[in-house]
Amino acid sequence: MASNLRQITYQFDLGIRRIWLAVFAATVAISASFASAESIAIKEGFVFVATTGSKSGAAYFAIQNSGESADRLLSANSEDARAVEFHSHLVGADGIARMEKIIGSIEVPPGIPRIFEQGSDHLMLMGLTRSFAHDDKIKITLIFEHAGEIALDLPVKLGRQPTKK
Numbered sequence: 001m002a003s004n005l006r007q008i009t010y011q012f013d014l015g016i017r018r019i020w021l022a023v024f025a026a027t028v029a030i031s032a033s034f035a036s037a038e039s040i041a042i043k044e045g046f047v048f049v050a051t052t053g054s055k056s057g058a059a060y061f062a063i064q065n066s067g068e069s070a071d072r073l074l075s076a077n078s079e080d081a082r083a084v085e086f087h088s089h090l091v092g093a094d095g096i097a098r099m100e101k102i103i104g105s106i107e108v109p110p111g112i113p114r115i116f117e118q119g120s121d122h123l124m125l126m127g128l129t130r131s132f133a134h135d136d137k138i139k140i141t142l143i144f145e146h147a148g149e150i151a152l153d154l155p156v157k158l159g160r161q162p163t164k165k
């Protein structure tokens with residue numbers, strides 16, 4: 001009887017140990033995972049819209065990756081635009097800079113801010129579905145390979161204010 005009880009206690013101990021091992025393994029797996037939403041921060045964001053009647057806008061911001069591994073910006077969308085594309089400005093052989101669509105995803109290395117700025121990379125919002133005033137907010141969702149979806153509420157900067165009457 002006593003040895004039976006000892007046997008049961010031993011198996012119980014083994015069971016607990018297995019659970020702890022599983023918990024430990026899961027914790028290690030989580031902490032060793034790639035960039036999470038916490039490791040990606042979007043700073044200094046705004047959307048340039050030339051005039052209140054403009055049908056397109058360009059979003060600029062800095063992506064900071066405080067994680068230990070690179071992440072990738074896969075795509076973006078906005079309920080205020082029919083399409084959102086990654087664009088860059090490239091200088092052609094004629095010396096004139098033109099917007100070009102960036103095909104594929106954008107790498108966001110750890111430590112170095114990935115900057116979208118005027119005259120360079122930007123998020124092109126095409127087919128704005130309404131008109132915007134200065135400081136109105138445009139909702140944009142960025143989708144990262146590891147960090148997942150990050151929702152932004154970026155203020156509009158109008159290139160030209162409507163003339164007051």
Ligand SMILES: [Cu+2]
Nearest residue numbers: 087099122124
């Ligand atoms: Cu563009």
